[in-house]
Amino acid sequence: xxxxxxxxxxxxxxxxxxxxxxxxxxxxxxxxxxxxxxxxxxxxxxxxxxxxxxxxxxxxxxxxxxxxxxxxxxxxxxxxxxxxxxxxxxxxxxxxxxxxxxxxxxxxxxxxxxxxxxxxxxxxxxxxxxxxxxxxxxxxxxxxxxxxxxxxxxxxx
Numbered sequence: 443x444x445x446x447x448x449x450x451x452x453x454x455x456x457x458x459x460x461x462x463x464x465x466x467x468x469x470x471x472x473x474x475x476x477x478x479x480x481x482x483x484x485x486x487x488x489x490x491x492x493x494x495x496x497x498x499x500x501x502x503x504x505x506x507x508x509x510x511x512x513x514x515x516x517x518x519x520x521x522x523x524x525x526x527x528x529x530x531x532x533x534x535x536x537x538x539x540x541x542x543x544x545x546x547x548x549x550x551x552x553x554x555x556x557x558x559x560x561x562x563x564x565x566x567x568x569x570x571x572x573x574x575x576x577x578x579x580x581x582x583x584x585x586x587x588x589x590x591x592x593x594x595x596x597x598x599x
Contacts, residue, residue, distance in 0.1 A: 449587075452594035453487045458518040460493050460589055461511040465524030465560070467500035474573035475523040475559060475582030482586035501526050501560050502537050505544025512552040519589040520548070523582055524560035525569045538562040555592035559585030 452458070460483060464476045476495065483493055494517070498507050501524035508520045522545050528534045541560055549556035559581050563569045572581045 449486065449590045449594045452597055453590065456518075456593070456597055457492060458488070458590070458593045459516050460488065460586075461508075461514075461517045461520045462493065462495040463504050463507045463511065463520060463522050464495065464497050465499070465501045465504055466497050468525035468527060468569070471525035471527075471561065471566075471569045471573045472523055474570075474575055474580065475525070475561070475585075477582065478573075478575055478580040479521055479523060479559070479582035479586045482583040483590075486586070486590055500524070500537070501541045504541055504560060505548055508545060508556050509548040509551065512548050512554045512556055517554070518593050519555040519557065521557045521585045521589050522559055523585065525573070526560065526562045527566055527569055528564045534562075555589055555596065557585045557589045557592070 462479060464472050496507060498504055504522045504524055508522050511517050512520045526534060526538045542558060545556050545558050561569050561572050561581060572579055
């Protein structure tokens with residue numbers, strides 16, 4: 443059975459609740475990620491009552507918020523969305539690495555899927571290509587699918 447067929451059965455049976463944490467910094471990118479993520483969750487059968495979305499200042503603040511949401515009993519998975527675009531300083535590496543580390547720690551601490559949908563790109567053009575609503579390469583949409591697949595998988599094992 444294909445993963446998305448399993449996901450659809452799991453959605454009907456378990457009525458999962460998803461939290462989304464989106465970074466406001468580079469909002470011209472993260473809005474596209476969030477819109478595609480919400481669209482995909484709804485396309486897969488989730489209602490608005492199953493989705494909670496919050497904004498944080500930047501990608502560095504995503505992991506703490508993701509952890510707090512994942513610790514809630516009424517949340518089954520957290521999707522983290524942001525955009526860290528390389529600049530002229532070491533700041534890019536610090537934010538990218540610590541954001542990724544924090545997201546992984548939130549998943550391991552809570553035992554729930556905490557999905558890394560934070561873009562780390564060299565250019566604005568690369569970020570736009572991964573957040574464009576018309577693109578099949580939108581990482582917000584992909585993150586929604588990963589969250590639902592992980593919920594279904596963890597419900598089976």
